[in-house]
Structure formats: structure tokens, C-alpha cells
Amino acid sequence: MSFSQNQGAKSYLVFIVSVVLCGVIGVWGVLAPEQMTDTALGLTGFALKSLDWFFLVLCTGFLVLSVYMAFGPYSHIRLGKDDEKPEFSTLSWLAMLFAAGMGAGLIFWGVAEPVFHYLAPPGMPGKTPESARMAMIITNLHWGLHAWAIYAICALVIAYFSFRKETPSLISSPIQAEFGCKHRGIWCHSADIIGVLAVIFGLAGSMTMGILQVRAGLGEVFGVPANDFVSMIILVLMTTLFLISASTGLDKGIKILSNINMTIAVAILILIIFAGPTRFIFEVFITSIGDYFSQLINMSFKLYPYKELTGWTSGWTLTYFIWWLAWGPFVGIFIARISRGRTIREFAIGVILIPTLFSILWFAAFGGTALYIEMFGGGGLADLVLEDVSKALFALFTWFPLSEILSGLALILIFVFLVTSADSGTFVVSMMTSNGNLNPSTSFKLIWGILIAILTAGILFTGSVTVAKAMAITGAIPFTFILIIQIIAFLRTIRRENKAQLSQSPIHPKG
């Protein structure tokens, strides 16, 4: 398998076509936002509505596959050479993948989602102890194993081929490696370009939403006016920071930022747990673990066809899953990049189980406190949640001592999360467009960083959140099919490797 030929030409081809397409779609979105969002969201919406069963079963399939990978016959295989050591310490690795994977959403929804489902759970009356239980199960379904399994699979495929098979870290590499030269050329380039576009628009859309989040947060906490000028200041500040971070390389910028992030997140979490209803939070935590894992199979296949609640599934569960899929290419490649040298079992446990347990604790703390206020305290949070998700977070803080400091910390956290995402996103796009170079040159990162910032500014000026959303998730559905083909290629290759290994040594080698 030689990739040396045509390398330069190919990398430029993907780069140039991606930039041109970015420009076209970007201009379309900025000039005719309504038309663009209608088309994009209409397509995604139609697919989600008519193929809801397929997407649900697909995401559940990713989870099953990752369990098989973690405990099946391939669990000992190392993502790298057999004697390679992990590049990052386990703590930094976890911090980095958590920062890239979940980001700011977790902060807002930590309070809001459990309360939301407590008030209006699907197919049962709200505001009951039973609905509180259900709320925690549903929330954990949306943020737990499924989400991380999607990332893990995206990452595993790339990591396996890049570090073990030493192909370039590209979306197309697995397909090319397995399905051979016949399909090479247009198909592989298309896959790469779709990947790049999915990442760029996903990132620009998410950044726009993130900036609006920070802006609204500033308004809520410090009374800063919500106008384009403030958005631009945040954008410029953020761009400067992530460009500095990006130009310093992976082991400095992103690593330091992720560690700061995790420290702040853990600090807030500890404060919420120990200044809040401590015992109740731990009770909720333990109960949620039991409820979630025992209901997992049931919930993973639940579409409510008899209750006319399929709309609920596509509005919540599938919307969540489609977001994880949309972020799949970028978070996946990033997680792959930082997971070099780990065995598949280590990888699966680190990427799926540990973050899931952390998020269950997170929801037990934030959601649990909110439920406590609603069920045993004075109440007053619930209706804020229905009105505005973010207000609920800052409102919850007012129950705590030092609420201004907490709100300030939360804002910093959101901001740093954004910078980290933008940084890792730029890193990934640069990798993808410089033919899978694991340490892309700084100039590439700067070009992409500035392009993404310009695109973000454009979306911000349209003033439409829907445009941002449309851009962010439209790539998800085409990417899903590329991902399936990648997985097939991966499974075939790894099956062959294992067979070869088994025939070499009769004793099963354990990592």
C-alpha cells in the first residue's frame, strides 16, 4: 500500500475543493439564510422522521459494537505498534477527550434536562417521583453510553488504520485500504471532502451557538447587552486564543486548556455536591446508575409507536444522536489522534465508560439539585427551564452561596470549552487537508482557523440560530453512511489481522 504517489496533488485537491465548497455553502447560508436552512433542516428532518428506527438502531449498534470491541477477541490489539506506549498521561487523555466531546452543552443541560423530563416525560404524567426517575434515565440515555460509543467508533476506525496500519489519518483511508484501488479517486476524495465539510460547518455552527451562549450568559450575569458588537468581541478574543493555542501544538495548547477546563468543571461539581443536598445527590447518582443500566436495552430500542410519541423520539433522542454523529468526524479524529498507543479495551473503557460515569455524576449533581428544589424545596426552577434552558443554570446558582463566582466560573468554563473545541477542530481539519499529517503545519492551522472564524462571523451576522444549527448538523447524515462503510472496512481488516496472528501463534496473546 503506497501513498507516496500523487500525495501533493491529492492533498491540494481536497483542500481546494473543500475551500471552494465552504465558500459556496457559506455564502448561500449568509445571503439566503431562510432558503438554506429550510433545505438543510428539511432534509435532515425528513430523514430523521421517516427513518427514525434506522438511526436509533444504528446508534445502539455502535454501542453493541464497542462492547464487542472492548471485550471481544480484538480487545488486546494495540492502536499503534505492539510495544508502543501511550502518548499522553491517562488523566490528560481523559480531560482532552471530555473537553472535545461534550463541551458547553453539558453545563446548560445539566440543570435543564432532568427538570424538563421530570415535568413532561413521554407517555406518563409529570411531576411524580416516577417521572423524576424516568427523567434521570432519559437524560443519561442522551448523554451517556450512546454518545460516547458514536465517538469511540469514529475514533477507533481512524486510530486503528493510522497507528496500526500506518495509513494517513483521513476519512477515506480505511475505505481505500480495504476496498482497494478500484474505488479510489472520486469516491475517496468525496468521502474526505464530506468529512472536511462536516467538520468545518459543524465547527462554525457550534462556534456561533457557543458565542451566543457566552453572550447570553454575560447578559444574564453581568447585564452585558446582546448585540453584534459583543458577539464580535467574543469571536475575536476566542479566535486569538485558539490560534495561539493551535500554533503551539497538541501537547501544549489543547492539553493545558483541557486540564484547566476539567479543573474548573470538577471544582464547580464539588461545590454543587457539597454545598447542595449532598446525600440526595449521591442517592440520585447511585440510583441513576442502576436505573440507567437496567433500562438501557429497553430505552435503546424505544420509539413509542403506539403512543403517537415518535415525534418525541425524533425531537429529543434522535436529535441528540444526530448531534453526536455530526460531531463524530471531528471529535472522532481528535480522539483517535490522542489515543495512540492504547489497546482497544483500554480505549473503549476510557472513551465510553469513564466519561459516561462522570456525566451520570454530573447530572446527579446538577439535575439532582434542581429536582431537589422542585420536589422538596420551594420550586420555581421548573418553569424557567421551560422558558429558557440557560436561565435555569444561573437561577440554580442563586440557591448557592457565592452565586456570582459560580456563574462567573461557569462562563469561563463555557468559553474555554469553546476555545478547546475550535482548537481541536482546526487541528483535525488541517490534518484532513494535509493528507493525514499527524502534526499539520502551523500555517495550515492558521488558514483554517481564520476561515472558520470568518464563516462564524458570517453566520453571526445573519443573526439566525437556525442557520448555525443547519450548518452544524447537515453533514451528519451523509457522514453516517461513510462511517458505516469505514466500519465494514475496519471489521474486515481487523478480522484478517487476528486470523493471521492466531495462525502464527497458537497461544492467544493478551495485550
Added chain:
Amino acid sequence: MRKLFFYFALLLLIMGCSKKEPLHIGSKDFTEQHILAEIIAQLLEYEKIPVKRSIPYGDTFSNLEAIKNGELDLYVEYNGTGLIMLGQPPISNGDKAFAEVKKLFHPLGLEWMNRLGFSNDYVLVMRRDRALALKINKISDLVKIQPNLRMAMESEFVERPLDGLPALQRRYGLTHIVSSVVDNNKAVIYQALLDGKVDVTEGFATEGRIEDFGLAVLEDDLAFFPVYEPSPLVRKEALKRYPKLRSVLEKLADLINTTDMRQMNRKVELEGQDYQRIAQEFLIKHKLIEKQLQTVKSDKLIVSAGLINELGGSISQAVRAIRKTFPGRRIKVLQTADPLQAILDGKARLGILSAEFFFKMGDEVLPKQNKSVEAVGVIGTRMAHIIVRQDSRIKRLKDIKRLGVGALNSASDRTAKMVLTSLDWRKDIQLVNNEKLALQLDELNKRKLDGLFLMVPPGHEKLTMIMNEGTFKLLSLKSWQEGNHLIRFPFFRLARIPANTYEQQPELIETISTQMVLAGPTPVTKIVGDRGPATVISSTVQPLSDPLTLQLNKALSSGEKLDPAIPAAEVLTQRTKPLSNPINPSAMESLFNLLIIFMIILFFYLFLRKEKAV
């Protein structure tokens, strides 16, 4: 990392123990108590005494229990209640009652501070017009009403042995009192009084409604009713802990009179204003504090209403229902010319609209539905009132040349436009807008206007006042029954204003009515939901969720259902199953599914096909 934990532990420690426990203020759970507790809390805070608020803390019993065992340091109690709580009969002499409770509570380690000034006694109230006509101003005068004195009261008043109905009858010799309306809902009792079903009702001296409806309070000339004068009840231990406390509380002595309290109650209860704001305003007015910034974070829920909506009527009904649905939320009423626009602009989350707001008049024959708002519950009815001068020769709406219709885009303006367009008189009659009803009346008097067109509930207070002046009369809108108007505008229902609803209105008036409803923005349903991990804080007003809509509808429920012509929230409309549902709802969907099945088969083939020989 370790350092961080250390700081954290330190932080928690600091939060755990401060030098002095703040003064814990409690209150009972009704408006007057909220306001009084907040007044005290803000005053103490201004005087640099740290406070902890528990507003409300609970009922009388739990407040008293808490202050006895030291959980609370202060709450406002009424001396009459104090006596009853200690098993003593309440007395009608305020000074004696105060001296008594001061003595009785002393051994409990509690001290009654000086009284705040007013007394929240039982009172008997009458409609002012009737009281004036019959020359009744004290309870003894009630003998004038013969043969039966009809009275509305709460069931508790019937049963109370010492200060209830039987005792009242004995003391004043009013044996001819008939308890015609007994209901625990205050709104029903007052409505009975306003409708003239009863002559007198029982109430409390500081109730906002007395002010609101302009009722006459009858003097208790025999000092029959025991007094309920509030004072701050304080733990002696707290007075020691904060030596300044006594002198600060003394500033409130005799400061609040009954009218003040009634007005404050009215502002909170009927206008939906925030009790913290009201407390602050009071303190500023009396120069006890200087203006300081509001620190309360929680958002107000804003309800838009028309300019001539009555604070006591439709608005308070809506506010009460909203308060029930959104406990703990502060509610603000925004009175504006166009309450619909306030919702569309995101200034208000709910609005009091009537049917005509839900439709737009285009060039077409039929009005177009305005899809951006939907009704959630019924508040009442508005009827078209066409007012002309008593002395004018105008007999029909058609004869009017200049018609005053209130503010631009108000209910009256919208209805008048639709009605005149449908009747094809739009070109002949000139509509005149003015936000001030008084100015339009003035113009009508000065003959600058020929008539006024007002959409108000029948018996609207201001309108009643205007009609009672005797210079105006109402016109019937007879032409509406002819032609196709009823089909073009199904939401305008035929109605009659019965004779003698207003003075100087000897005959019944044919007119049209529209339902007055509480409405909110229509939720936009999208398949790709607004949820998801990257949700943005949106600045737009969020529509009500289904559970809230149902709750609000139930809280409003006046027994009347929404007019089917008005677009209602989806959860409130009954969905009927179509009789012939096609077995295949969407061919496109099926095609998509088939395609996916093929792809799945292809994927399996790709996975399972034999390895090529390498």
C-alpha cells in the same frame, strides 16, 4: 490541584460559620404578610442588620412554633390571632388586646413590638352607590334594608362563635340577615355583591378588592368585631443579639394605615406587581431607605393587556390563574395599546386578547387567521358598545361620520374595522384613534366625534361610570344579523346587552360579542428539535409547553370552553381520527425505508463477502 482543594475546603468553612447568625424573618402565606415581612427585611438590611428571609414560612401555627423554638427570630403577628393562639377570646379594644398579648407572650421569651398602625379586622362592605342611595354608613344603619338583608360570606364566618354571623345578628339586632351566598372563594362573594345579588358582604379591612371595586366599608359603630392589629413579634434573644434592632423596628410603629395596606395588597394581588418592589416603594416614600438597586435575579413573567382592560376584572382573573400555574414567579402586567404586538415582539409571554386579534383583514372576503398566537383559556367576553350622545339624532351606526375607536390596533379598533368592512361602510365612517378614553369622551361631548365604539365586557366599571352620567346612550348593531357577516366572521357572536345593565338604558341592545382569552405564541414544531447538546440561549419568547398550557387552562376555567372559531393550543383541541385513514400514510417514506433496507443488505454483503486472495 492539592492547593485548589485546600482553598475549596477553606471556602466551604467560611460559608459554614459567620460571626453572627443573620436575623431570620418569617411570614405567613398571604400577600399582606409577604409585604410586611419584606418591608421589615429591607429596612433591617438598610440598617446593616443581616437578614435571612423565609417568605413565606408557613401558616400561623408553624410560624409561632418556629419563633418559640428559635428557628425564626421575627415575624408579623396580629394581636387578635395572638390571643386566640393562647386560647383567649379575641377582644375588640386594640390597646387592651395589645397589652394582653404583651403580657401573655412575655414568659415565652417573645416580645410584641409596637403596632404597625392598621387593623385587619372583619368588615362589612357594600356597593358605594347603594350605600349612598340608602344613606348607610355604619352597621347599625343596615336595619334600613327591609324586609331581608341579603349577605354573602365565607363559610367560616357562619360558624365562628364569637365574631361570626350569629353573634353579629345578636349584637346589632339584625335578625333579618339572610346568608344568601356562602362560598369560600372570595371572587364569588365579591361578584355577588357587584352583581347586586346581595346587599352586604363580609371581608377583611385590608383587602385590595375594597379599593379596587370602590366599595364602602361600614363603620363598626358598636365595636363588635375584635381587632387584628399587626406588630412585629420578636425573640428577646434576637433583641439582645442586635441591640439596634429595637430602635429600627420602632421606626415602623403606627406607620401603615389601613388605606396604605389596602393599596399595597391591591397592587400585588390584583395588579400582579412584585411585593418586594411594593415594599421598597413604601420604605422610600417614608424616607426610611434610599433607593437601592434591585438584587433579585428571577425574571418577571410579563402579561400584556389592553389599555382599557380593568385591573380588577379580566386582568386580575388572568393574573390569578397565571400565578397558580407559575408559583414563585413574579408577574407583571404590561398595559399597551396592542397586546398582540407585545407578544409578537417578545415583550410579553402571554396576553389578554379577544377573538378579533387572531384574524387579519386582507382584501379577501374572509379574514385570514393569524397563526402566530394561540388561545390557552377563556377569561370572559367582550361586547361591542356603540355610544352616542343622548341628545343626538343618530339612530344607527351607519349615521355616524366620525367614530372614536380607542387606541390603534386595540380590540375596539380591530373590531370596528372588521365590522365596518363587512358591512361595507368603511368608506363612509371615519375612524379616530386615541389612546386616552377620557379624551375621546371629551371629544364626543364637544361633538368632535359622533360616536364611540368600545369592546369591553358588559358592566365594565369605567363604562358604567360613563353611562351613569346620563349624557350618553347605546345603539344597537342590528345590521349584523342580515347578510353573510355571521359566516364571514364566525368569531363575532350575536349578543344582547340586557335592559338596565346601565342606567339610562331602558331597552335591550342587540350587539356582537367576542370571547376574551389568554393567549400565547404558537410553538413552531420542527422535526430536528430545539434541544440537543448545542442549544443556544434564545432571546425570543418561548411558547408555553403542553403541561403548562393544560394547567393554565384549568386554572382559568370559568366553565366556558374556548370558542371553536379561535385557534387554540394543540393540546386543548380534540383531535378526531379521520374515518378513512389510508393504510400507507406516505409513499415517499416507504420508498426511503425500502432504500435503506437495500443499503443494509449491501452493507452486510460488503462485510460478509469472501476475502480476495492476496
